[in-house]
Amino acid sequence: MDKTTLFIDFDDTIVSYMRSERGALEKLCNLVNMDVSKINSMVALYREKNKELWNMFQEGEINISQITSERFAYIISKFHEFANYDPEHLNKLYLRFFVQSTEIEDDTRLYLEKLKLKYNIIIVTNGIHEVQKKRMFRIGLFDLIDGFVSSEVAGAAKPRPHIFALSHSKIEEICERSIAKNEILMIGDSYSADVVGSNNYGIDACWITDEDDSKDSKYKFNTFNEACEYLLKGNQ
Ligand SMILES: [Mg+2]
Incomplete structure (x- = not known):
């Protein structure tokens, strides 16, 4: 070669993307005092939605800003703990935590x-x-x-x-x-x-x-x- x-x-x-992502999502859950027993299902739902959106992006069907707003609009709709947040703000916090969780x-x-x-x-x-x-x-x-x-x-x-x-x-x-x-x-x-x-x-x-x-x-x-x-x- x-x-x-x-x-x-x-x-x-x-x-490890998964490790950065998990670290960031756990920090978000802790921020709103989410019960520890719900964190795994929050992470699973986020991953499912995010994957679906990134696949659509890879196919050229949506743009980056649609990924970032739609993934958290979905989480807010599923978990009342995030009711006081808007998707953009939650996404900003997530990204800050995501950077901090990269190793x-x-x-x-x-x-x-x-x-x-x-x-x-x-x-x-x-x-x-x-x-x-x-x-x-x-x-x-x-x-x-x-x-x-x-x-x-x-x-x-x-x-x-x-x-x-x-x-x-x-x-x-x-x-x-x-x-x-x-x-x-x-x-x-x-x-x-x-x-x-x-x-x-x-x-x-x-x-x-x-x-x-x-x-x-x-x-x-x-x-x-x-x-x-x-x-x-x-x-x-
Ligand atoms: Mg890769």
Whole structure:
């Protein structure tokens, strides 16, 4: 493998989205003194709604601001504890707590430090630009990467090709040289967004998954750290 450049997904590839999300939702519930026995069902309902809305966004059916207002309008309608909040305010609080609940594992950081010595690295993430930026800042990621592109700035979410094209031109600009598609590897946990999206753009993918199914990817590892081991050993 003769890759020089890595496109890396953020959520559930280098940080746990679920952990950030759970931490933020628990803080919201604590804020309104919600009974502890109800927190799990609040988290489950939020996740169900949020997933539905993000899928609609990935299909280009709704925009980001519809996701953020509709997910909390739904929660307010289901839990009387939030009756005094409007969806926008609740969303703002949630996002603040979401940033505060973002953590990176020490070994993941160490692997990124080593990768950075060998590859150009750009984060390619579906998400709200300012929120993703604050989360990356919080965990000190900017010392370990060359840049990042969000779906909000690209105006298109993975798997659509435009976000990959923008990431490609951005890393070329940062490195001040042209980079061929066969030098690039996309690493991510979502088959539909990261693997199919990057393949359709014309670059190879490394799928991080513990699913044992028939879906195929040129490279496939159970964890991000295992992929890093391979990338640090191979490609000498
Ligand atoms: Mg992901």
